Amino acid sequence: xxxxxxxxxxxxxxxxxxxxxxxxxxxxxxxxxxxxxxxxxxxxxxxxxxxxxxxxxxxxxxxxxxxxxxxxxxxxxxxxxxxxxxxxxxxxxxxxxxxxxxxxxxxxxxxxxxxxxxxxxxxxxxxxxxxxxxxxxxxxxxxxxxxxxxxxxxxxxxxxxxxxxxxxxxxxxxxxxxxxxxxxxxxxxxxxxxxxxxxxxxxxxxxxxxxxxxxxxxxxxxxxxxxxxxxxxxxxxxxxxxxxxxxxxxxxxxxxxxxxxxxxxxxxxxxxxxxxxx
Numbered sequence: 203x204x205x206x207x208x209x210x211x212x213x214x215x216x217x218x219x220x221x222x223x224x225x226x227x228x229x230x231x232x233x234x235x236x237x238x239x240x241x242x243x244x245x246x247x248x249x250x251x252x253x254x255x256x257x258x259x260x261x262x263x264x265x266x267x268x269x270x271x272x273x274x275x276x277x278x279x280x281x282x283x284x285x286x287x288x289x290x291x292x293x294x295x296x297x298x299x300x301x302x303x304x305x306x307x308x309x310x311x312x313x314x315x316x317x318x319x320x321x322x323x324x325x326x327x328x329x330x331x332x333x334x335x336x337x338x339x340x341x342x343x344x345x346x347x348x349x350x351x352x353x354x355x356x357x358x359x360x361x362x363x364x365x366x367x368x369x370x371x372x373x374x375x376x377x378x379x380x381x382x383x384x385x386x387x388x389x390x391x392x393x394x395x396x397x398x399x400x401x402x403x404x405x406x407x408x409x410x411x412x413x414x415x416x417x418x419x420x421x422x423x424x425x426x427x428x429x430x431x432x433x434x435x436x437x438x439x440x441x442x443x444x445x446x447x448x449x450x451x452x453x454x455x456x457x458x459x460x461x462x463x464x465x466x467x468x469x470x471x472x473x474x475x476x477x478x479x480x
Contacts, residue, residue: 216434217375217418217441218461219250219336220448221276221304222257231257235264237451243270244462246469248441249454252276252304252336255290262299274302274336277310280323292324292331303328306362307338308381318361326365329373334417336375336443337362339403343382351380352402359406368411375418376403377443383423384445390424393436400438416440427456434464 226234231253243249250272253261262273278300279289295303305328306321321337328335339358341351355378363371378399383391400419407415421433422443430442441461448454 215246215248215418215440216461216465217248217250217420218444218448218454218457219252219272219274219302219420219441220444220454221252221307222254222449223276223309223445224254225449226253226257228257228260231260232264234449234451234454235261238271238454239264239266239269241451241455241458243458244465246465247458247461248272249458250274250302252302255295258295258298258300272301272334273299274304274334275300276304276307278303278324278328278333280320280327282327292327292333296331296333300333302334302336302375304336304338306358308340308342308379308384312381318358321358321362322365325362325374329366329370334373334375336377336420338377338379338422338443340379340381340384340423341399346380346382352399355399356402356406359403360410363407363410366410371407371411372414372417374416375420376407376416377420377422378403379422379443386446388424390426390429391421391433392429393432396421396433397436397438400436404438425457427453427460430457430460431464434461 252274255275258275265271275295278292278295279286281291282293283291305324306316310316325335325337339355341354345351345354359376380391383389403419418440419438420441420443421439425442425444426447433439444457448457
């Protein structure tokens with residue numbers, strides 16, 4: 203193991219988060235939080251949840267004051283304020299208690315007209331408000347079938363970071379979510395399916411900054427308790443962005459435990475590499 207890999211593993215934590223999309227009533231949100239709040243978040247794991255905007259205040263209020271679970275939103279507008287009916291600004295969601303904002307999910311790109319340009323504007327606006335942008339990228343199945351997944355995702359990453367100063371790239375999360383792997387009918391990806399794209403994302407980021415790289419590179423798409431550990435074993439990956447499996451307290455708790463074990467295993471590997479033992 204090279205020194206650069208060892209140093210990176212020593213620095214980084216694992217991220218584990220979920221977006222509820224357009225699900226959960228206020229009562230269901232409270233029930234989820236009540237079930238998750240007593241579950242310990244392992245050392246070296248950063249947990250987060252992105253409820254629908256209607257439930258943001260409830261989730262923040264029900265979580266214990268000292269909870270390590272971060273709360274965010276699934277979207278916000280790039281404009282600071284003004285006549286944009288039906289939208290909310292980055293300032294408003296931060297004021298409401300959000301720490302993270304999801305940007306550029308494929309469902310918004312395909313169904314709601316979110317473009318690379320609006321993604322870039324939102325990333326810049328989020329950073330201006332000290333929010334963590336969670337930028338979603340990923341190729342549709344025809345692009346993958348044509349052998350163009352790496353180039354397609356690389357272009358998305360470059361566009362998303364086009365308005366970010368090199369030093370601020372380290373404040374950005376990127377979630378690689380191949381479109382063919384997400385949703386109820388998605389096909390679960392294997393590590394071999396995603397490793398080349400993850401490596402290309404890393405190369406793109408390395409070309410944009412001399413700093414430490416992204417805040418984290420996550421994977422999302424048909425993640426379950428059965429494949430989470432295998433995915434997290436990838437050196438390029440810093441965490442998981444999970445859908446349905448994490449929508450129950452039991453599922454989220456199980457994924458936290460898996461992430462905790464992976465962190466412990468990585469720490470052991472770093473110690474072995476540093477000491478020259480196996």
